[in-house]
Ligand SMILES: [Zn+2]
């Protein structure tokens with residue numbers, strides 16, 4: 001091995017996690033290192049790496065571990081350390097629209113294909129597997145399963161008034177002629193167009209029964225403040241709906257509960273999140289049923305555990321549960337008393353690559369059939385229901401950029417997945433990306449802080465990441 005002046009590559013940091021030294025990568029590594037963004041190392045190696053001062057040289061006689069890190073590009077010669085990208089010289093994937101400005105530390109292969117696309121390629125070829133939560137279902141399976149259903153409803157839909165859940169509602173009620181109970185959590189900060197859409201769709205679908213819940217602001221406000229202050233996430237739309245409406249599905253004895261999340265949107269996290277060996281082993285022996293998977297997901301969300309959460313997403317789930325505990329009680333009761341119920345509903349997703357066409361097809365159908373309208377000030381179709389989505393983008397980006405979390409900004413991944421899987425073309429994707437909250441501080445962030453009664457001082461003192469939004 002040649003003589004080098006070793007340093008950690010840009011976006012790698014030495015961190016103590018659960019009092020063990022780790023190398024942590026704030027980025028997305030090229031294949032096959034998709035699950036190797038956080039590496040536990042021993043104290044001796046940590047000491048050696050801490051000694052990398054950009055001056056001292058090392059030779060081929062260094063330890064095996066260090067040589068391995070050099071081979072992988074984790075440790076590099078100081079001359080090869082990347083500079084953080086600027087608005088003038090950032091890189092964009094030749095396949096999708098991921099770039100290393102919004103995802104600093106995103107790696108590319110020699111053809112300019114980003115690490116995320118590399119995984120999708122291998123997912124397609126079967127080289128790697130997705131453990132995406134929930135189970136997909138085809139039309140035939142769904143129709144067969146509800147053939148002798150004695151409940152008044154075949155499926156409960158979590159309906160937000162957004163493009164995907166509006167389409168799902170139309171698809172199940174109109175196209176498949178299933179009996180649907182549509183449940184909406186009327187959350188604060190819903191877009192005006194969404195509320196209008198919900199009203200219009202109620203008229204357009206007389207065969208569907210609707211339930212709407214609107215939490216009391218006085219009860220919600222201190223809880224949302226805590227979720228934002230500690231968990232760092234401004235919006236809980238897609239978490240609370242399960243807690244509020246799963247119990248309704250149980251009470252009405254409905255076999256299925258569905259949400260409008262497109263299946264491809266769930267790939268990425270499942271590819272990059274390491275599956276515990278024990279979990280892999282168990283699922284090989286027992287082949288968990290769809291109900292097992294549903295209960296696993298709901299328990300993770302609603303029941304306290306002794307173990308500390310392993311990643312930031314886990315921490316967010318815990319913060320939500322602790323902040324909103326009383327609202328989770330009906331679901332907690334069900335999970336703790338499973339035997340008392342005739343039937344527990346199963347979470348399902350449509351096999352979206354078959355049911356959903358392009359985003360434009362979906363928009364055409366819901367516009368024509370349901371009178372659906374996009375928000376007035378938004379050209380894109382991603383996240384149309386909640387006005388806080390841009391704040392979520394902005395927060396996720398800032399925390400990631402400033403290396404507070406390894407959690408990758410979500411919207412760009414969703415947009416790039418839609419590009420990769422052909423649901424939108426590249427120009428549309430770039431337009432969608434511009435409308436996200438990455439490139440400038442969204443004005444509604446101040447409205448949110450104001451309504452939550454959250455001052456800069458208090459935000460900083462709550463111990464989450466919020467402080468870094470004010471700098
Ligand atoms: Zn890509």
Ligand SMILES: [Zn+2]
Pocket residue numbers: 187234235236237238386387388389
């Ligand atoms: Zn929201």
